[in-house]
Amino acid sequence: MKSQIELRIPSQQVYLGVPDAVLMELATDLSCEQKVIDELSTSVIEACTNAMEHGNAMQENLQVEIHFHLEEDSIQVTVLDNGKGFDFLHWQPPADLMRERGRGILIMREFTDSLEFDYDANGRFRVRLTKHFNSKT
């Protein structure tokens, strides 16, 4: 089973539930634990939150593009925005436990089997999150 779904959502938080709904629907036909899908979906919501806030500066006319690549034993989700990205090679999690922001990358890193940041051929910032169905992360 291999398939791909593409989705574009406006940069408004109210649409953050859309990629979650897609993943939950896909999960009904997959033989993997709910925890695996929950962790991937939580990570995708974080990637989309960052794409809206930092990438597209919450400009409603700028869309966040999301690709779901369904493989035999994994799902890879790609999230694209129009921003400049960040210095992901030198990123370190903030130390203050009581900080109110800055946990998104940590959550994505902990909940996925692979997390990659780069730019696509058109210069858009790209986050790729991969989760295997038998993931133990």
Place this chain on the structure above:
Amino acid sequence: MKIKERKREGVAILELSGKLMGGPDSEAFNQTLQALIHEGVKNFIVNLERVKWVNSTGLGILISGYSTVRKNGGELKLLKVSDRIENIFIVSKLYTVFQSYDDEEEAVSSFS
């Protein structure tokens, strides 16, 4: 996110529902806390049973609320945290900050 509030034995119980994700949610939650603190309420229980998911911005709302309540001499505790949300508290180490309960009566009596 929707907020439903009630009181039990002097403890404010805030029942959240929907998605906890920052933006207007932050303002609504903070205003609710401030109004209750103004009424003299010190201790709070936030029931997350009907919250579908939380993102990192939503976590920030709970952290901000926790700090606000503590500054006023009270405690903010969580009730009925789903497995999905609990998992986020674990990876972010916030489980070391928030006390969490599965039973409302037990949560309320923990303040006495």
